[in-house]
Structures are given as structure tokens and as C-alpha cells.
Amino acid sequence: MKEKKPLEALRSQLPLLVFALLAAGIWEIGPPLAGMPHYIIPRLSDVLVALWEDRLVLLRHFGVTLWESVLGLALSALLGVLTAVWIDLSRLAERTVFPVIVASQTIPIVAISPIMVMWFGYELGSKVAVVMLFTFFPIAVNTSAGFRGADPDTGDLLRTMGASKPQLFLKWKLPSAMPGFFTGLKLGAAISVGGATLGEWLGGQSGLGMYTKRASNMLSGDAVFAGVLLLSFMGIGLFVIVWWIECMLLAHRRA
Amino acid sequence: MNVNQQALSRPSMALSVSGLAFGFPGERLLFDNLSFELRDGEFVSLLAASGLGKTTLFRLLSGLLPAERGTIRIGTDGMDIAHAARDGRIGYMPQRDGLMPWRTVLDNAAIGLELRGAPRKAARSKVLELLPSMGLAGTERKYPHELSGGMRQRVSFLRSLLGGGELLLLDEPFGALDAMTRASMQDWLLHAWEQHRKTVLFVTHDVDEALLLSDRVLVASRTPVASFRELAVALPRPRRHSLVMDPAFIELKRQLLRLYEHAEQAERNDVPESEAHPR
Structure with missing residues (x-):
């Protein structure tokens, strides 16, 4: 395949670029025209100014929230994969644990999050726990689906070649589940920041979630939007990093 | 008989x-x-005929x-x-190739050796040695999705050849290929088999292919199925696909069809x- 030239790549993204600029423009001049007070919808330039002026404080909170998200996501990935393996290995687990995990999704996560604060306190623990509450399910379920989707023909073939159970797992099941795992991890990366934010709302002394909550209490809209902007970038950034790792590892596959 | x-x-x-x-x-x-x-x-x-349990037999x-x-x-x-x-004494070649999309041609073909504990390097060099004779020269670094249907079946065959020692079970390996590819794959299989002379049981529902x-x-x-009727095919080897036009071949085909009806x-x-x- 031919490499795209930078200019061509830019041209293919042109509509998106125009749209983004247009949206930014409306954000900048729209609210004052519509008579919106700045504490309801601040102008884009106000947000950028707030972002710059509070940069050191924001950077510290950014780091806190990022750490909570990444730690929670990593633990979810570990626990999710172990659960998926367990479900794959045990018929009993498949018929008991799996339905329970699926059914547990009807419980509103937001409603049970305060319990995490009760159990794990106001420190890092409760935030990580809430992030895990958000991210465990997509990782466990998608990895599990990956295991189930392993091509049975390939499994049969390896068995006729005398493959042992560990060999079947390592050379057939595990590689087959990788795309599913990454689907789950990407979903998890995108929502992990939301989990961390909620965790901070429920009780915390630092982090962008706490920052935006405090700013909104003080009716400083520009600071709220600055925090939200950073949270979005964090979510997008985590997603892109996972996506990039996936591309590196699974580059040669075709679905 | x-x-x-x-x-x-x-x-x-x-x-x-x-x-x-x-x-x-x-x-x-x-x-x-x-x-x-x-x-x-x-x-x-x-x-x-279809539905007779050929795949089950395999x-x-x-x-x-x-x-x-x-x-x-x-x-x-x-x-x-x-x-x-x-x-690992049996080499089974399934109807669908079952190649692993995350492995190159080299590593797909080497899986049988790898499972039996051969060092990766040795397994790979053994595959590399055989690739040209399978008509797969230069494909070792390619991934299955980059190959045509016929090529994939060749890799699958090589994998069975290396995976199983003595007996190859081929389950309608060319069933999914178009007529032209199929004919060239038959020539290719004749050639490959004449080189290795493994015992092969080949399932097909194509009379010409069987003969x-x-x-x-x-x-x-x-x-x-309580028994098989059988027909010996005493045509000289090496054979090529053009043999299907030969009067001796057509006579055998007549016998085979009669046998089938009987x-x-x-x-x-x-x-x-x-x-x-x-x-």
C-alpha cells in the first residue's frame, strides 16, 4: 500500500478540521450574542485563559486523576483477564460467574460507588475501586468473548498434533482472545477517567474531578470548563495509547 | 478385488x-x-455423498x-x-484451513514441530527448506490474510505434513476452491505427494479428483456405513491433471460410477x- 503524503492526509481530515474550527468559533462568539452569562457558558478564550493561569494547579490535579485512572484500569485489566480465563477453563464458572457478571450490569454503578468510599476511605483506594467498577466489566466480557470466539478448527488441529492443555491455551486460546481483550481495554480506557472523576466527587482532596466540582460550587464556569477539557483530553489520550499498543501488537491481523 | x-x-x-x-x-x-x-x-x-459422516470419520x-x-x-x-x-503421528488437514492469523506462513507451518518441543530456529529452518517444493517460496514472512485460497491450502498441507508423522488425513481440502485453482492444486498435490510418499486418506465428493x-x-x-466398495486405480505415476482426458481414466470413471450405483x-x-x- 502507498504511504499517504502529509498534505493528502490533511486534505482527508479537512471536513473535520473545518467543523472543529466552526464549533470553536460558535463557542467563542455564540454565548455573549445569546446573552448567556459567563458563569453558565464561558467563552472559549476565557476557558483557555483559565487553563493557562491555573496551569500548575491543574497539572498537579491532572496527574492525580491520571494515576487513579491508569491504576484502576491496569487492575481491571489484570482482574478482567483472570476472570475471563477462569470462565474459559471452568464450565461451572461459565454457568455461574459469567451470568452474574452480566446481570451485575443492571446495577447502576453510580449508585454503588458511595459504597466504595465506605469500604476504601477517602484516599486513593476508593477512586481506584470506582474506576475498576466502571472498567472491569467491558474488559472481562470482551476478553471472555475473545476466548469463546477462538476458531474450533484450529483447536482441533492442534489437538491432532498432540498439543497439551497448556499449549492449547498459550498457542491458540490466548492469541485468539487478544482482539477481544483490546476492545474491552479501549472501552475501559475511555470510561476510566469518568470513574476517577466520580470517585473524586464522592470524597477527595485532589484531582480534576474535585477541581471541577469545587470550581462549579464557586460558579467559576471558565475553571469548570478548563477541568472538563483536560478530563476529555485524558480520556482520549488513554484511548489512543491503548489503540496504538493494539495496532503495534496486532498489526498483521485481519478480522 | x-x-x-x-x-x-x-x-x-x-x-x-x-x-x-x-x-x-x-x-x-x-x-x-x-x-x-x-x-x-x-x-x-x-x-x-454429503452427510455421510466423512468429517466425523476423520x-x-x-x-x-x-x-x-x-x-x-x-x-x-x-x-x-x-x-x-x-x-503427533497423524497429520489432519481440515476442510477450512484453520491457519492462525497471528502467525506468519513460517510459524503456521512450524506449529507441529514447535508443539513437539523442537527449538524454534530448527523448526523454522525445516519449514524454509520445504517452502520452495510446496510452491511457497518467498512467502515465509506473509500472514494468512495476504495469501490466496490455494496458497493457504498449501500452507495447511505443509503444516499437516510437518505436524503428523505417517498418516495424512485430508478432508476435502480443495472443496472451497474454484475449478481452475482446484485443477492446479491437484497437480500440485500429486507433485508434493510423489516427493514425500506419505500415506494419505483423502475425502472428496469429486469423482475425477478421487481417480x-x-x-x-x-x-x-x-x-x-458398514463397508466400503473399492476400486484400484492402476494408472501410472507420475500423473498430471491432463490424465482426466485419457481413455483409461474414462473407463475407470465408468467403473467407479457403476460401483457407486451398485x-x-x-x-x-x-x-x-x-x-x-x-x-
């Missing part, structure tokens, strides 16, 4: 099936007291399914199928066919 001269000079058995019975739970038997043998180095085709012969009754033994030592499969490739053709038409007739009349057993 006339017996292939070449097979007679090497009388050792590669596969002996006796008294085989199998049916899925709650369904009628697919095989009932079926016995047949494959001689060492023989290419035998199994010609049967799963039995490769140890994936346990037989209800009867024995399946591999090689001159007569090792039981369950053990033989564990030792072209085989030393013997086994025919079954009705379930439960098999249907006989089973309809429920006549025991003792003469249909190879032995």
Missing part, C-alpha cells in the same frame, strides 16, 4: 480400522462394524472423537489411535456386501 501392485510390495499397514461403530447420541449410527485398511505409502480417496481417525466400538490402529506397531494422536490422485478409491453411499442399490436391498471389504 484386484490389489494395487505397488502396495503389495510394501505390505505393512499405516492404518487399520476394525469393527468401528459410531453415532452421535440420540441419532442413528453413522458407522456400523466398519473395517478397512490403508497400506503404508498408499494414497486412498474416500468418495461419499475426527474418529485423528483421535478427536472416541469410537463407540471397534479399534483404530496406526502404523506397523499398531498403536492405538488415542496414543498415536498424542504423539486422479489415488491408488485406491473407497466408495460409500448410505448410512450407516453400492446404493445393494444397500437399498439390504444385501450384505462381504466382497466390498478390502480384506
Whole structure:
């Protein structure tokens, strides 16, 4: 395949670029025209100014929230994969644990999050726990689906070649589940920041979630939007990093 | 029944099936007291209508399914199928190639050696050595999705060849290919087989394909299969695809079709066919 030239790549993204600029423009001049007070919808330039002026404080909170998200996501990935393996290995687990995990999704996560604060306190623990509450399910379920989707023909073939159970797992099941795992991890990366934010709302002394909550209490809209902007970038950034790792590892596959 | 001269000079058995019975739970038997043998180095085709349980037979012969009754033994030592499969003595080539999309051609073909604990480097160099003779030179770093259907089947065949020692079970490997590719793959298989001379059991429902490739053709038409009728194909080797136009080939085809019809007739009349057993 031919490499795209930078200019061509830019041209293919042109509509998106125009749209983004247009949206930014409306954000900048729209609210004052519509008579919106700045504490309801601040102008884009106000947000950028707030972002710059509070940069050191924001950077510290950014780091806190990022750490909570990444730690929670990593633990979810570990626990999710172990659960998926367990479900794959045990018929009993498949018929008991799996339905329970699926059914547990009807419980509103937001409603049970305060319990995490009760159990794990106001420190890092409760935030990580809430992030895990958000991210465990997509990782466990998608990895599990990956295991189930392993091509049975390939499994049969390896068995006729005398493959042992560990060999079947390592050379057939595990590689087959990788795309599913990454689907789950990407979903998890995108929502992990939301989990961390909620965790901070429920009780915390630092982090962008706490920052935006405090700013909104003080009716400083520009600071709220600055925090939200950073949270979005964090979510997008985590997603892109996972996506990039996936591309590196699974580059040669075709679905 | 006339017996292939070449097979007679090497009388050792590669596969002996006796008294085989199998049916899925709650369904009628697919095989009932079926016995047949494959001689060492023989290419035998199994010609049967769809739904006769060909794939099931292959799963039995490769140890994936346990037989209800009867024995399946591999090689001159007569090792039981369950053990033989564990030792990797059977090379099974499934209908769909089952290539692993995360492995290159090289690593897909080497999987059998790898499973038996061969060092990766040694396994790879063994594959590299064989790739040109399989018409796969220069593809070692390619991934399955970059290959055509015919190429994928070649990789699959090479994998079976390296994975299984003595007996190759090929389950309609060319069934999904278009007619042109199929013809060239048949030529290719003839060539590859003549080089390696492994014992092959080849399932197909293509009469021409069965005759072209085989030393013997086994025919079954009705379930439960209690015996095979057989036709020896005494055409000289090496063979090429153009042989299908040969009068001798056409005469054999006529015999084979007659045999096939007789098999249907006989089973309809429920006549025991003792003469249909190879032995």
C-alpha cells in the first residue's frame, strides 16, 4: 500500500478540521450574542485563559486523576483477564460467574460507588475501586468473548498434533482472545477517567474531578470548563495509547 | 478385488480400522462394524455423498472423537489411535484451513514441530527448506490474510505434513476452491505427494479428483456405513491433471460410477456386501 503524503492526509481530515474550527468559533462568539452569562457558558478564550493561569494547579490535579485512572484500569485489566480465563477453563464458572457478571450490569454503578468510599476511605483506594467498577466489566466480557470466539478448527488441529492443555491455551486460546481483550481495554480506557472523576466527587482532596466540582460550587464556569477539557483530553489520550499498543501488537491481523 | 501392485510390495499397514461403530447420541449410527485398511505409502480417496459422516470419520481417525466400538490402529506397531494422536503421528488437514492469523506462513507451518518441543530456529529452518517444493517460496514472512485460497491450502498441507508423522488425513481440502485453482492444486498435490510418499486418506465428493490422485478409491453411499466398495486405480505415476482426458481414466470413471450405483442399490436391498471389504 502507498504511504499517504502529509498534505493528502490533511486534505482527508479537512471536513473535520473545518467543523472543529466552526464549533470553536460558535463557542467563542455564540454565548455573549445569546446573552448567556459567563458563569453558565464561558467563552472559549476565557476557558483557555483559565487553563493557562491555573496551569500548575491543574497539572498537579491532572496527574492525580491520571494515576487513579491508569491504576484502576491496569487492575481491571489484570482482574478482567483472570476472570475471563477462569470462565474459559471452568464450565461451572461459565454457568455461574459469567451470568452474574452480566446481570451485575443492571446495577447502576453510580449508585454503588458511595459504597466504595465506605469500604476504601477517602484516599486513593476508593477512586481506584470506582474506576475498576466502571472498567472491569467491558474488559472481562470482551476478553471472555475473545476466548469463546477462538476458531474450533484450529483447536482441533492442534489437538491432532498432540498439543497439551497448556499449549492449547498459550498457542491458540490466548492469541485468539487478544482482539477481544483490546476492545474491552479501549472501552475501559475511555470510561476510566469518568470513574476517577466520580470517585473524586464522592470524597477527595485532589484531582480534576474535585477541581471541577469545587470550581462549579464557586460558579467559576471558565475553571469548570478548563477541568472538563483536560478530563476529555485524558480520556482520549488513554484511548489512543491503548489503540496504538493494539495496532503495534496486532498489526498483521485481519478480522 | 484386484490389489494395487505397488502396495503389495510394501505390505505393512499405516492404518487399520476394525469393527468401528459410531453415532452421535440420540441419532442413528453413522458407522456400523466398519473395517478397512490403508497400506503404508498408499494414497486412498474416500468418495461419499454429503452427510455421510466423512468429517466425523476423520475426527474418529485423528483421535478427536472416541469410537463407540471397534479399534483404530496406526502404523506397523499398531498403536492405538488415542496414543498415536498424542504423539503427533497423524497429520489432519481440515476442510477450512484453520491457519492462525497471528502467525506468519513460517510459524503456521512450524506449529507441529514447535508443539513437539523442537527449538524454534530448527523448526523454522525445516519449514524454509520445504517452502520452495510446496510452491511457497518467498512467502515465509506473509500472514494468512495476504495469501490466496490455494496458497493457504498449501500452507495447511505443509503444516499437516510437518505436524503428523505417517498418516495424512485430508478432508476435502480443495472443496472451497474454484475449478481452475482446484485443477492446479491437484497437480500440485500429486507433485508434493510423489516427493514425500506419505500415506494419505483423502475425502472428496469429486469423482475425477478421487481417480486422479489415488491408488485406491473407497466408495460409500448410505448410512450407516458398514463397508466400503473399492476400486484400484492402476494408472501410472507420475500423473498430471491432463490424465482426466485419457481413455483409461474414462473407463475407470465408468467403473467407479457403476460401483457407486451398485453400492446404493445393494444397500437399498439390504444385501450384505462381504466382497466390498478390502480384506
